[in-house]
Amino acid sequence: MGLLAAPNLSCSKGEFSLRMFQGVALVVETMHKDREVAGCAPSKFYNFIKKVNLKDKHIKVLEDTLFKGFMHFPKFLVQRTFLNTILTRWDDEHNCFLLGGKRIFFKPQDIAVILGLSINGEHIDLRRELSASEKELKKKYFANVLLKRELIEENIKNLLEESSEESISDFAKLFILYLFNTILFPITSETTPIFLLHYVNELKNLHSYAWATAIWTFLVRSISESLRKKKKYVNGCVMVLEPWLHEHIILLSWLSTKMVYPRILRWVDSSYRQTGMHKKFLDNLIYTQIIEDITPTNEESHLLPLTDASSSNREIRQWLEPILLKIDEKIVTSNTNKEIRQWLEPILVRMEEKIVTSVKEYFSIHGIPDCDTFQLIMDNECPQQKNSYDCGLFVIKFMDCLSQGEILF
Template sequence: MRRSTRRSSIGIGLGAEERFNSKPTGSFSTRFSLSSFVKRVEKLTDDQRTAIKKVGFGNLLLIPNQMLSKSLLVELMDRWNSEECGFMLLPGIVKITLMDVALILGIRVIGVPILLREDDAFSELETDYGAALWKRKITIASLESRLDLLGQVVNEDFVRTFILFTFGTILFPNANGKVDSRYLSFLKSLDDISRFAWGAAVLEDIFMWLNKRKESNVQYVGGCLILLQVWCYEHIDLARPELMECQSMFPRACRWESSKSHQRQWFAAKFREMQDCQITWHLQPTSEELQFDVINELLEVESSSIDNSSDDGSTIGVTGLEVESLEHNSCKVQGGKVINLKRSTVPQSIPEVQTMGFPSTSDASVAHEDCMEIPSECQNLQQLTSSQFFTVKGCWSSSTRIRCD
């Protein structure tokens, strides 16, 4: 793995936007559909909810319907820098970390990696879902029909079908409204489903789409866009909506009201005027969030990396895993039980890390433009991970997720 050549993520200075965002992209379409997912969740019985919770996706059932702020997402995506694998803002580069995914979605980011291969054997289970050897795809419509026929039944078929539906609507939505049937190889045994690092796979997928849009100016954007939007609320004090009045604030995608819309020009101006004090560089778990396994296991991995550090102190753990550039614009997510985090060069003027508790809401001025929720896509996966000052090294070679279409 070649050494990262990324610049410091702090103190980029004025003119950064002009250097890295000189060619704004246009609007986009997507098949991401939180509303479809929430409507399906509302039909679930208590027993069905329990079954989904047992395989590790129970926290997703808590997420309320929210409209996507298309203007906000367009401006945020325009600030994505493929080489740095981060958002290039005036105060510095801000990255999406594995901790962010765990806090926002409440799914595992540590575990067995997801690997889809072109030469994966075609299974009878894929045939049962209507896929073919020459077209290993399952339509969202067929999954919805299957769930309708199952009704209130709670069995393995229901669990697999609901998870595939979840993949196609909110976690890995793609341009054609279909789900890769090779995911079924990870759903054969219900006891094993929760062992996989689904959150790391979601993170890789959203990075692939951000790179694709930035480099090719594609009009379609796939991936888990609610992760991207809530990440923006959590890290950037810019047009934050009201906090929900609810008992549980986990996962964090549950705690935000729908955003009030503004025109794209309004967001563009706010991004250009952004100050360091508006950014929360790293999210820190609250005492309530520390009660959840998906958070604790990530912290334990980071803690173990400190315990196994070398005598010269060159290895250190942080709240998140760092992205290293592998090629010009590709990033690799490393996750699992054995992780070495090597210190990168960091300037002395690092701002104090802010703790994200319950942020105050920003101005609630109402504008008129487009909050939207529409349906996303995934194909060849790029690979990534997270924290601001460290680089992942030495993880086992199979810890990447590859999607080949």
């Protein structure tokens, strides 16, 4: 058994918290092959659902719920070595990970895109007390004991043998409770948080809640608590962290070219998830290799609250993506810089025109006058940086000079 090595970071308030993970027993230790790390156990969920062999009547009632996609969720193992690696980089003050010298924020929107669950809807109270009808449901299947995983499994098996309308409805409630227990709100003691009984008790209302936000809150609170109290475990849906990292590192994001819904299904292939691979990437990562935000596709956009600004930004990035791929291909196949520049010039003009058009639309929506008179001016004499990383400083200085009247067109 070996303790985690803390990264060599300066001792600012936010970054100092990372060093505390050195004493946390999120350690590399010998484990049985079938044992899941932490409380999150997606492979256990997969094995159980496959074993019980759901009947058509039970599949039908689940198809009418928000969580129907999890009936066909593939086997996904949460890797302890990966969690050890990523959690040493957690900045508890800012709810972010320190990657390549940058703060990359972990947000509810990321959970929404990865799991296909919305952040729109009513708030979920993680400390809610049960009503009388919810206490009846607990008494019916759990008596006065905790909502343990094995007891949920036993009740599901029994309900699969019954055919009454009530038993089929109760099966759906316990199926979703089992999903919460093993994947979305797991606890290492294999018990289910009691507040969740309120939300499964009314199946027809499941879609009206902000599930992605609740899953994010539950997970972040657990990471923070494990850090502060030096606990030996992390509760919550830790399985999203590996897909999250893949989506944020350029070289890792290219490992899977397919785009599927929900996004986590891009990363179930074990060939993308080699032991030790993530540590090598993170130890040598620089900020230019980082994707700061996960850009949602059109299919994923309904999961997020749309604003005019985010919609315009998404439109630009979706338009740019295929062009940037072509640029990469051209750079690989070209022999000279001159050839590359000649090929790029008309494309860059189109890119700038598209960006200006989107900015004009944004200004018009927000009532900024005379935006239609704005012109695209390309200044070939503008000073250029001589490296690949100082462009931001040059742009800021250019705008400063423009605002002072030192540059005239």
